[in-house]
Amino acid sequence: MPSNSSGHIVILGTGGTIAGTAAAAADNVGYQAGQLGVAQLVAAVPALAAHALEARQLAQVDSKDMSHALWQQLAAAVAEELAREDVQAVVVTHGTDTLEETAWFLHRVLAATKPVVLTAAMRPASALMPDGPQNLLDAVTVAATPGTRGVLCVLAGRVLGPEDVRKVHGYRVDAFAADEAGPVALVQEGQVRALRAWPQADPGEAAALQVAMQRPVAQWPRVDIVTSHAGCDGALVPALVALGSRGLVAEGTGNGTLHAALEVALRVAQAQGVAVWRASRCWAGGVVGQPEGALPSAGVLTPAKARVELMLQLMLRA
Known part of the structure; x- marks a missing residue:
């Protein structure tokens, strides 16, 4: 997979709190995840109009219910998009509960040299102050920045690597951290400030895993x-x-x-x-x-x- 250059950014929607809604704007916990389509999430962020984007709905799940079957589908979809010459990066909107597991899975099976950026939200889209729009904008900013590569997670202005990222709080909007390693980069006022090397995976193992994971998930x-x-x-x-x-x-x-x-x-x-x-x-x-x-x-x-x-x-x- 060649490194990112000018081209489209594909946003794959899988549901999660970022696409969730509640009956009352003041309710940040009594919501249903995965209610809004990814195209609606993109339309709600006017600044994204500056980017060449394609939105594709892959699933609508609460990530606590993430399955191996959906991982198989997601990995295939991301690989398909990365193989396109006119695609420079893929962004995945995801729930927070299992985001770190999906990030590690994609890191290992894809060994992507283009950016694959996962983002999410701790508050539903219907909240008085939702965090999803800024996280989505930051994720696209990272995906569009020349030189970025590999599987990354972007939340609350931090770019976290797949090995280090973990959810450490069940409610706050800054719910993710990166062990002692710290962030890979920061997103500050529309600019990406790199702090250490972008994550890399073993391409040989990734190729073998892509073959192995084609078997029915019941055989995993x-x-x-x-x-x-x-x-x-x-x-x-x-x-x-x-x-x-x-x-x-x-x-x-x-x-x-x-x-x-x-x-x-x-x-x-x-x-x-x-x-x-x-x-x-x-x-x-x-x-x-x-x-x-x-x-x-x-x-x-x-x-x-x-x-x-x-x-x-x-x-x-x-």
């Missing part, structure tokens, strides 16, 4: 998350294995530490051929180091992203 390897906590007995592990889990991500405490009972159950599953990774339930820091004999680490990935990554790794082994 099942990967589940189990949480370590006080009083944990590990009983969920054999139940998930019985349901067909081929991989388990343990959401550990602190630096990926696990309740002794959970670790015993996970090691039994591992001996049965189930892939097991440790992640941390702390929002920052990930898992540092690999003590001798410890279960494999997911590194800096959050448990949710680690689940996606382990699923992709298992796809490559199939």
Whole structure:
């Protein structure tokens, strides 16, 4: 996929709060996601008229209900648009709840050299002060800026990378952060201020994953998350294995530490051929180091992203 140059920016709508509406403008929580079409979102931002845009409605979902089938459809749609010579970038409007998972998935399966910019909103479009219009304008600004590349998330003036982005607040408009790495760039008064290198993925693995993910989603390897906590007995592990889990991500405490009972159950599953990774339930820091004999680490990935990554790794082994 060549780097971005002059051309159209395609906006793919998938629903989310950014397209949500409530009965009252003062209601920022009692809304229905995915009520407005992406063309309506674009029309509501007059400044976007300065750009050559195409809007395409791909889905209308609350991102808490994001599915593997929609990921498969979205990845194919983005790849199709990026392959067009007259398209310089793709923007995806998305819900906030699973945005970080979709960003990591697209980063790994596309290895895009043109910009693929995900944006969202914490307030519905019907709010007294919606954040969606500014986020959409900022996303298009990033997509249109020469030199930008890869999968990026643009929210509240920050450009966040797919590895680092995470939702850290359930209500505020500045709900996203980027671990200790910080933003990749900032959007300031219509200008993009780059702070570090744009994200890059392995194109060879991406090509192999694009082939692997063509199989029906019912054949994608099942990967589940189990949480370590006080009083944990590990009983969920054999139940998930019985349901067909081929991989388990343990959401550990602190630096990926696990309740002794959970670790015993996970090691039994591992001996049965189930892939097991440790992640941390702390929002920052990930898992540092690999003590001798410890279960494999997911590194800096959050448990949710680690689940996606382990699923992709298992796809490559199939």
